[in-house]
Amino acid sequence: MAEVRYAEASRAYPGTPPVVAVDSLELTVADGEFLVLVGPSGSGKTTALRMLAGLEEVTSGHITIGGRDVTHVPPRDRDIAMVFQSYALYPHMTVAQNMGFALKLRGMPKETIAERVTEAARLLDLEKYLDRKPKALSGGQRQRVAMGRAIVREPSVFLMDEPLSNLDAKLRVETRANIAALQSRLGTTTVYVTHDQVEAMTMGHRVAVLKDAVLQQCDTPRTLYERPTNVFVAGFIGSPAMNLYTVPVDEHGARLGDLVVPVRRDAAAGLATVTVGVRPEALCLVGADEDGFKLAVELVEELGADAYVHGRARLADEEQRVVVRVDPRDPPAIGQTVRIGVRDHGEVHLFHPDSGERLHS
Amino acid sequence: MATLAPPVSGPAMPAARQAASPRREAWQRRLPLTPALIFMIIVTQIPFVFTVIFSFQSWNLVRPHSQHWVGLENYANVFTDSAFRDALLTEIGMTALAVAISMVLGIGLAVLLDRRFPGRGVVRTLLIAPFLIMPTVAGLLWKTTMLDPVYGIVNYLLRLCGAAPVDFVNQHPMASIVTVLVWQWTPFMMLIVLAGLQSQSNEVLEAAKVDGAGAWTTFRAITVPHLRPYIELGVLLGAIYLVNTFDVIYMMTQGGPGTATTNLPYYLYQRAFLGFDVGQASALGVVTVAGTILVASVALRMLFTVFATTERRA
Incomplete structure (x- = not known):
């Protein structure tokens, strides 16, 4: 149980110019919190996790675990447990030996090790496999062994590096829920890395979005979704992605083709254009006499509970792709031209056209 | 007759080729290996056979004409x-x-x-x-x-x-x-x-x-x-x-x-x-x-x- 804090922590690789993998990361993970680091590949999320594990050097700044500065402490003295993407199980050891290895190294008596391993195995439904070698296990079972190896140590922080990326889709959803449940049951501070924003949103108490080595925003999934701090977060969080267009703005509002979205005067003061973000579910089909813009339907994705219409519209003198969520019981046909309006003007996000920062509206 | 010949031999040829093909294919594979195999037999197997034969004989080169069979004595x-x-x-x-x-x-x-x-x-x-x-x-x-x-x-x-x-x-x-x-x-x-x-x-x-x-x-x-x-x-x-x-x-x-x-x-x-x-x-x-x-x-x-x-x- 511990609070984790990155204090202006950076990792730069020598070179000319030096390659910065994590740039002045300032982040606090509360005791017992499940924090997800998410971002596209190359964003520095894995490096940030490895810095916390002690596998990657911190070139400037500090990292503390439970108030103790661990910046230059070797991994084994940090009281952490890590689950690797490849699981990194010891191939020549049985499941029980894999799970008990760390305890054995600590010089714990055999009975205590066996007890703890059995307990963790029960928790993860691995009791039947304790005598098997990793190569005789399925992907999902290996993943659980990796989890078990972390659990038996009862560390103050769990670190997980994309632990679900080698599982098939169905198992991933199932394991996702299991990990989240396990974490809340154990109450151990957890830092979890993923590139999958759905995983981030469903598992994390808070989600930290990274891009190009810089932390963009760290907040609850709901806040990230409802108030993204910039264009990148807006486009990265949510599936299908938010529709983002840079369009002209005047005293009436921003012009999405024929549709005028009202903009508060002070928000867009002095700007000729503004980047408008509308999620697919904030758009809807409207009648001919209502405010809206025309959309040529190119594709309809029917997912059962929802249907998404993909199409092209002329916005700000440019052909743009638009995704709209519609009632799955009555989707438009491909090739048809429909009229699209905004469901609720409160759900329209405005960003600065150049910096991409959110405009306060 | 001459005009009839091609249509007759036409279908007959592929059939013949088909019948011969498994054998032919096998030989196509063996053939490139054969020289090596023959070489191996000449330099290792034949000398070995001679060695086995000599091993049942008393034969010292210092004493010519002393070569005779001795069974398992060696x-x-x-x-x-x-x-x-x-x-x-x-x-x-x-x-x-x-x-x-x-x-x-x-x-x-x-x-x-x-x-x-x-x-x-x-x-x-x-x-x-x-x-x-x-x-x-x-x-x-x-x-x-x-x-x-x-x-x-x-x-x-x-x-x-x-x-x-x-x-x-x-x-x-x-x-x-x-x-x-x-x-x-x-x-x-x-x-x-x-x-x-x-x-x-x-x-x-x-x-x-x-x-x-x-x-x-x-x-x-x-x-x-x-x-x-x-x-x-x-x-x-x-x-x-x-x-x-x-x-x-x-x-x-x-x-x-x-x-x-x-x-x-x-x-x-x-x-x-x-x-x-x-x-x-x-x-x-x-x-x-x-x-x-x-x-x-x-x-x-x-x-x-x-x-x-x-x-x-x-």
């Missing part, structure tokens, strides 16, 4: 021959020592080479060099430039330290031979172990680090078990080659002093080409081949389980 002599037993023991000791020492050194060098440092490529090439030198040359080189009591480098260094010169080849013949074999075979072991080290997953090593293992514990508990198949492979291949050591012994000690460094191949050579006892030497050869086949087939079976486990792991 074989009986082999098993009562104490020189044969000594040679066998020398053989086992020499091979085991050379393989074991070169493997231990090879593991050490491989571990050192498995990390990045400036000039790694040059160091690696230099370390491999002894393996590329002909055994005859290696033997000569060590006997003269390195170990010679008068002008050898080792004795020069010893003299610098104030020690009396040592005639290594005569005073410690076995140690001298083993040294040369180890010098030649360490690079081979190093390469195999290095391949093993580089195939090890970095994440596994990191997991061990996070689990609390220090450098030595990681090596002992994680790396060595991972290297086991590679070590087995190195020991096996090394042993197969080192059992046949002849050149180095011929160049350095001629099997002596006395019979201190006479191994089986050298003993055979002595009986056949210095004693001209063709019959007895043939029997020795047949027994040696039989023994080698026995050991090799056990070894090969082991080798295949090594491959099987690496395959399963992959």
Whole structure:
């Protein structure tokens, strides 16, 4: 149980110019919190996790675990447990030996090790496999062994590096829920890395979005979704992605083709254009006499509970792709031209056209 | 008639080709191999058959016209021959020592080479060099430039330290031979172990680090078990080659002093080409081949389980 804090922590690789993998990361993970680091590949999320594990050097700044500065402490003295993407199980050891290895190294008596391993195995439904070698296990079972190896140590922080990326889709959803449940049951501070924003949103108490080595925003999934701090977060969080267009703005509002979205005067003061973000579910089909813009339907994705219409519209003198969520019981046909309006003007996000920062509206 | 001929032969031809094709295909595969096969039979199998025939005869080249059949007498002599037993023991000791020492050194060098440092490529090439030198040359080189009591480098260094010169080849013949074999075979072991080290997953090593293992514990508990198949492979291949050591012994000690460094191949050579006892030497050869086949087939079976486990792991 511990609070984790990155204090202006950076990792730069020598070179000319030096390659910065994590740039002045300032982040606090509360005791017992499940924090997800998410971002596209190359964003520095894995490096940030490895810095916390002690596998990657911190070139400037500090990292503390439970108030103790661990910046230059070797991994084994940090009281952490890590689950690797490849699981990194010891191939020549049985499941029980894999799970008990760390305890054995600590010089714990055999009975205590066996007890703890059995307990963790029960928790993860691995009791039947304790005598098997990793190569005789399925992907999902290996993943659980990796989890078990972390659990038996009862560390103050769990670190997980994309632990679900080698599982098939169905198992991933199932394991996702299991990990989240396990974490809340154990109450151990957890830092979890993923590139999958759905995983981030469903598992994390808070989600930290990274891009190009810089932390963009760290907040609850709901806040990230409802108030993204910039264009990148807006486009990265949510599936299908938010529709983002840079369009002209005047005293009436921003012009999405024929549709005028009202903009508060002070928000867009002095700007000729503004980047408008509308999620697919904030758009809807409207009648001919209502405010809206025309959309040529190119594709309809029917997912059962929802249907998404993909199409092209002329916005700000440019052909743009638009995704709209519609009632799955009555989707438009491909090739048809429909009229699209905004469901609720409160759900329209405005960003600065150049910096991409959110405009306060 | 002539106009009818093509349509008739048209459908008939493919049918004929089809019938011939499996056979033809088989021969198409065999044919390129045949010269090698014939060559192999000429240079190995036919001489072996002659050797078996000679082994039932008493035939010494020193006494012409003495050739006659003696049945199994030569074989009986082999098993009562104490020189044969000594040679066998020398053989086992020499091979085991050379393989074991070169493997231990090879593991050490491989571990050192498995990390990045400036000039790694040059160091690696230099370390491999002894393996590329002909055994005859290696033997000569060590006997003269390195170990010679008068002008050898080792004795020069010893003299610098104030020690009396040592005639290594005569005073410690076995140690001298083993040294040369180890010098030649360490690079081979190093390469195999290095391949093993580089195939090890970095994440596994990191997991061990996070689990609390220090450098030595990681090596002992994680790396060595991972290297086991590679070590087995190195020991096996090394042993197969080192059992046949002849050149180095011929160049350095001629099997002596006395019979201190006479191994089986050298003993055979002595009986056949210095004693001209063709019959007895043939029997020795047949027994040696039989023994080698026995050991090799056990070894090969082991080798295949090594491959099987690496395959399963992959």
